[in-house]
Amino acid sequence: MTATPAYQFFVSSGIPQPADERMRSHAIKAALRMRKQGFGDAEGGLAGRSSASSNLTLRSHAQLKGRFRAVPSPTPKAAPAQFLNSSKKGLVGVDVQSRWQDSTNITQSLDGYQQLSTTRHRESIQNSIEKAKLDPFDSLPVENNWRVNLLLKHFLTGFSLNLTTVDPQRSWFSYALTDPLIMHTTLALSGAERLSSSMVVDHNLREEVVRQKLEAISIIKSHLDGQTLVQSIIAGVATLANVACFEGAFSEADLHMKAVRQVIDAGGGVEMIQDNFLISRAVIWTDLQTASALGRAPYFPLLHAHSQTQLPLDLLGNVPRIKLDAVEQVVGDADTVEVFAFLRQAIWARDTNKSPHVIRILMNTADWKISECLLGGVSKNPRTSLEVALLLGAQVFLYAVLRKVPPAGKLLQTLLARLELHLKSFAPNLESSVEIHAWLWLLFVGFVVESSNPQVRSNKFALQLEVFCRSTAILDRGFMVQTLKDFLWAEAHHGTASGGDDTILVAVSPSNRIQGLEAGIVQAEVC
Known part of the structure; x- marks a missing residue:
C-alpha cells in the first residue's frame, strides 16, 4: 500500500512572488x-x-x-533550452x-x-498639481477639463455673491460634490457670474456654461421621464433660473421659477423644502432676484425670515439704536423706514463678522419688504414719488453693496435704469431740506454704482449730481458725507467701521465737474 504523501501548506497573499x-x-x-x-x-x-x-x-x-x-530575469531565448x-x-x-x-x-x-x-x-x-488643477484626483461627480477647472476655481475664490466666499462652511459646494445635477448648475452659475462681470467675452467660457446647462437639463429630463421627484431637481431648476438672471434672460428665469412653483405645489407646498435649508435658501434667493428684475411679487413666502429666526442677542439688544430721523422726516410710511432699518442691521452684522446665515436673513427680509412696498401690498395710502424713489435706491444699494451682484451685469443695470427712470418723473422740492438730502443720497447711490461699471463711458448720474450740487449750493464735503450717513447709518460706531469721512471723497473742481475719487460702491460704502 502506497504511503500517503506529505503535504505542506504555505500562506500566500494572492500576489505571485518568487519561491523562498x-x-x-x-x-x-x-x-x-x-x-x-x-x-x-x-x-x-x-x-x-x-x-x-x-x-x-x-x-x-x-x-x-x-x-x-x-532566476532573476530569464530571457525569452533561454526558456526553450531549459524546457528541452x-x-x-x-x-x-x-x-x-x-x-x-x-x-x-x-x-x-x-x-x-x-x-x-x-x-x-x-x-x-503630478502634472495636475503642476498645472494648478483643483481636482487632481478626479473626485468631481462631473466630467473635468481645463474649463471646468477654471469655473471651479472662480467659484471657490472669486464668487462673492451673497457672501459665498466668506462662508467658512461652504455648505452649498459640499452639497454639489454629492450630486451631479447640482454640480452642473453650480459650474454654470459660476461661469455666468464671471461672464457678467467681464469686459471681454470669453467664447470658451460661454460654451462651457451652455454645456453645463445642457447636462443639467438632461439629468432633469431623465428624472421627469422616470417620474422620480427628488429635491435636488428643485434646487437644480432654481439654480438654472439664477444663471438666466445673470445672463439677462429674465423671462427664462421666470419660466424656471414657475416650474419650481408647480413642483413644490404638487409636492404639498413650501413645507416640503422648509426643513432643507440649502434648497429653501436657493429657491427663495432666486425668487427674490427674479422678482426684483421683473418688478413682480415673489412667488414664494419668505422662509426663515427675520421674525421666524432667532438672531444673535447683541444684534437685537446691544446694537446702538439706529437713528432714522432723516428717513422718518422724508417718509411717513413705517414699512419704508423698516426697510432702511433692516439694511443698517445687515451692514452692522457684516462689519462685526456675524454669521453669513444671519446676514442673509436680514438681506432677504429687506428684499422681500422692498418688493412688497413697491407693489403697494402693505400700505393703505398710496406712496409718494419720493418714497418710491427711496425704495428703489435701497434696492440698488442692497444688490450692489450687500449681495455684491456684478455692477456690469444685466440685473443691477436693470435696477439702476428703473431708479433713473423714476427720478425723471418728478422734480425735487428745493425748499425742503429733507427732500434735498434724500435726492442727494439717491443721486450719489446711482453715481457710485454706475461709475463702478467699466462698460459705461458716460455717467449720467454724475452729471445729475453735479447739477444738483450746484443748484443747491452743496459744495462742502463734510456736509455731504454727514447727509449720506444720516440716511443709512447715523451712529459714530459705524462711522469708525466704514473708515470715517475719508472713505467718500467727492469734490467739485474749478471746472464744476464732480470727481469721485472712490468710484466703487464697495469702497464708498454709502453709509
Whole structure:
C-alpha cells in the first residue's frame, strides 16, 4: 500500500512572488520522493527502492542542484533550452520547472503592469498639481477639463455673491460634490457670474456654461421621464433660473421659477423644502432676484425670515439704536423706514463678522419688504414719488453693496435704469431740506454704482449730481458725507467701521465737474 504523501501548506497573499528557501526545499524533497517511489516499484521491494533511489540521488545530485533556484530575469531565448533539458531528466522535472517559469513570467508581467500603471497615475497627479488643477484626483461627480477647472476655481475664490466666499462652511459646494445635477448648475452659475462681470467675452467660457446647462437639463429630463421627484431637481431648476438672471434672460428665469412653483405645489407646498435649508435658501434667493428684475411679487413666502429666526442677542439688544430721523422726516410710511432699518442691521452684522446665515436673513427680509412696498401690498395710502424713489435706491444699494451682484451685469443695470427712470418723473422740492438730502443720497447711490461699471463711458448720474450740487449750493464735503450717513447709518460706531469721512471723497473742481475719487460702491460704502 502506497504511503500517503506529505503535504505542506504555505500562506500566500494572492500576489505571485518568487519561491523562498522553504518552498524550494519542499519542492526538491517532493521530487526526490516521487522519483524514489517510481524506481522502487520497478525493481520491487523496499530494499531495491532504497538502493536504487540512493544511487539515483548520487547520480543526479549535480543535475538537481540549483534547478529550483529563482532566476532573476530569464530571457525569452533561454526558456526553450531549459524546457528541452528538463524533458530529458524526467516528467517531474518538466512539471516543476515549467510551473516555476510560468509563475515567474506571470509575476513579472503583473509587476510590470502595476509599475507602469502606478507610474502613469503618479505622473498624471503630478502634472495636475503642476498645472494648478483643483481636482487632481478626479473626485468631481462631473466630467473635468481645463474649463471646468477654471469655473471651479472662480467659484471657490472669486464668487462673492451673497457672501459665498466668506462662508467658512461652504455648505452649498459640499452639497454639489454629492450630486451631479447640482454640480452642473453650480459650474454654470459660476461661469455666468464671471461672464457678467467681464469686459471681454470669453467664447470658451460661454460654451462651457451652455454645456453645463445642457447636462443639467438632461439629468432633469431623465428624472421627469422616470417620474422620480427628488429635491435636488428643485434646487437644480432654481439654480438654472439664477444663471438666466445673470445672463439677462429674465423671462427664462421666470419660466424656471414657475416650474419650481408647480413642483413644490404638487409636492404639498413650501413645507416640503422648509426643513432643507440649502434648497429653501436657493429657491427663495432666486425668487427674490427674479422678482426684483421683473418688478413682480415673489412667488414664494419668505422662509426663515427675520421674525421666524432667532438672531444673535447683541444684534437685537446691544446694537446702538439706529437713528432714522432723516428717513422718518422724508417718509411717513413705517414699512419704508423698516426697510432702511433692516439694511443698517445687515451692514452692522457684516462689519462685526456675524454669521453669513444671519446676514442673509436680514438681506432677504429687506428684499422681500422692498418688493412688497413697491407693489403697494402693505400700505393703505398710496406712496409718494419720493418714497418710491427711496425704495428703489435701497434696492440698488442692497444688490450692489450687500449681495455684491456684478455692477456690469444685466440685473443691477436693470435696477439702476428703473431708479433713473423714476427720478425723471418728478422734480425735487428745493425748499425742503429733507427732500434735498434724500435726492442727494439717491443721486450719489446711482453715481457710485454706475461709475463702478467699466462698460459705461458716460455717467449720467454724475452729471445729475453735479447739477444738483450746484443748484443747491452743496459744495462742502463734510456736509455731504454727514447727509449720506444720516440716511443709512447715523451712529459714530459705524462711522469708525466704514473708515470715517475719508472713505467718500467727492469734490467739485474749478471746472464744476464732480470727481469721485472712490468710484466703487464697495469702497464708498454709502453709509
